[in-house]
Amino acid sequence: EIVMTQSPATLSVSPGEGATLSCRASQSVAGNLAWYQQKPGQAPRLLIHGASTRATGIPARFSGSGSGTEFTLTISRLQSEDFAVYYCQQYNDWPPITFGQGTRLEIK
Amino acid sequence: QVQLVESGGGVVQPGRSLRLSCRVSGFTLNNYGIHWVRQAPGKGLEWVAMITSDGSGKFYADSVKGRFTISRDNSENTLYLEMNSLRSEDRAVYYCARDSGYRYRWGFSDYWGRGTLVTVSS
Secondary structure, X not given: OOOEEEEOOEEEEOOOOOEEEEEEEOOOOOOOEEEEEEOOOOOOXXXXXXXOEXXXXXXXXXXXXXXXXXXXXXXXXXXXXXXXXXXXXEOOOOOOOEEOOOEEEEEO | OOEEEEEOOEEEOOOOOEEEEEEEEOOOHHHEEEEEEEEOOOXXXXXXXXXOOOOOOEEEOOOOOOOEEEEEEHHXXXXXXXXXXXXXXXXXXXXXXXXXXXXXXXXXXXXXXXXXXXXXXX
């Protein structure tokens, strides 16, 4: 099973600033990495797939990068609606599909 | 528009069974695989199971293998998750989610339902 590790667990950032979230895989997942955003009481929302391809309707301030075992989600010019929990997920080698434990992005 | 609506959650005693349903609309179900993903209160996401678009492939997490069964009725636009021998650790919100692959199992999900809560308690 591929273990996904996200860091940091919590990130405090002021609105208007940028944020960088990290995700590491225990073995290579090539570019088969997705990012999701989840707000309290809501279902996850797909942001990025293929490590760097934005899903339909996702603003350009969200960008993903990386391959192999190291991945990054960058959010520029944070808006109030961006404060949420973010999960990475690998789909290179499954089952099982595995998620990171999440990074909580909170307002500073 | 694409919608997935889960139902069937509730309170059940340990060792008992429960069947969840996921009714879909806005797309042709037999063209897409469907995942079940759960989230324990205050915890992260855990993949549970997946069924391919034609129903020929069924995949399970080790934590539920042998206890949970995924199935689909394309004519009713509905997916099912039959959960047997429920344990306290199965307590979670259960989401159904569409695999993004058209007649192909990618492994990531582009549309999710709002979830249904399962509580296992005596």
